[in-house]
Amino acid sequence: MDTLYLIAVTIIKTAIYFGLLMLHVAYATYAERKVIGHIQLRLGPMVVGPHGILQPIADIIKLIFKEDIIPSAVDRRIFTIAPLISLTAALSTFAVIPVSEGWVISDINVGILYVLGIAGIGIYGIIFAGWSSNSKYAFLGGLRSAAQMISYEVALAMSLVGVILMAESFNLTEIVNKQAQYPMGMFLLPQIIGYFVFVVAMLAETNRVPFDLPEAETELVAGYFVEYSGIRFSLFYLAEYLAMFCMSALATICFWGGWTVPPFLVEIFPFIGIIPGVVWFLLKVYFHMFLFFWLRGTLPRYRYDQLMSIGWKVLIPLALINIVITSIIKYYS
């Protein structure tokens, strides 16, 4: 009986959480087009609804009604299952991500390991898609993407070791609470090297500009999902944006103090304390999402050899130095 109650509560929580999450993802695509449009002195989508506000809904309907083309030369079983793997991996990471004190589906004590582990499974979706398509572009895109993601995953995981050294916990709620005693209520200043490494690695992990080599339109057309169409394509698209939200949330939780208000702001504006934590959390996540869009509108793409040397020759040594410095300071304080 108790287990049934637990299951019911979880399903309700997940329905609310995922419902709002999907809304955010849909409007992230709209926000991206608007932001990039304005950066390039265009207006972005303007036709569907006032200022194009209903554009994401129109897009969803269009993608559902599109034909699902499965080329005859593909490895059918792997080809059809690859987008599902990507989506499942991206979506399940949110099981442990808290949006405010106690507002989480399951507050497990190895939260950070779970997020990194499940997010890592997403790579399989991309490799499977690239391999099974039996198309040269998809194949090259898949290979590039696999090498890129595993290279930057090392840097990403190492940059978080500094945070764990400071927080002495894998639990995401605990990590947020530990940040209260540091300047601005964040790990941002003491972990500034770690944050830098994390942000660069998160751009590469989500295959975003300036590291969007797997998709490189000008040379690989669309990379690993060149053969996908209709709903399967949109599953990959969804997975990419979910991964961006996941990384933004992780950056917010680990470096920006999660849902807490920076203490100096409360001192200047005392009334600010009544704003609920989830608003702060979302603002910080939106900032990181904006960073993704902003960089996409501003930066050109790296070459492949540059990508590899940044990952292995700059980020990993930086992350190791960060670990050594943090552990010494933490030990003698």
Place this chain on the structure above:
Amino acid sequence: MGSEILLRDKYLPVLLVIAISIAIGVAMLLVSKFFRPKRPYTLKLTAYECGIPSTGDTWERFNVKFYIVAIAFVIFDVETVFLYPWALVYKKIGFYALLEMYLFIFILLIGYFYALGKNIFNWRKD
């Protein structure tokens, strides 16, 4: 609270979320299957290679560097796996743990510089 109860309370929801995630993906595919047209013909079902007839198979040999990077990844990922529990408990163990981990990182750095010397992270031809 017994550890079994703890395990159930914390990890059953996680399992459920994973199941729901799969269900969402499958549901989207099914909904689309209901609405979308299906009009395949031979040319539509060929691999897209910019309109030029595709030659040969894709599943052939490719650059060995991808393998080497994968091997380097395994080594460094295992290192990270060791760093994580260490980061959690090194203060309780004391100075010994600090020194031990530096030794571990140092040994890995030797391997790292060997790999650098072998140019495995250098993807330029020249």
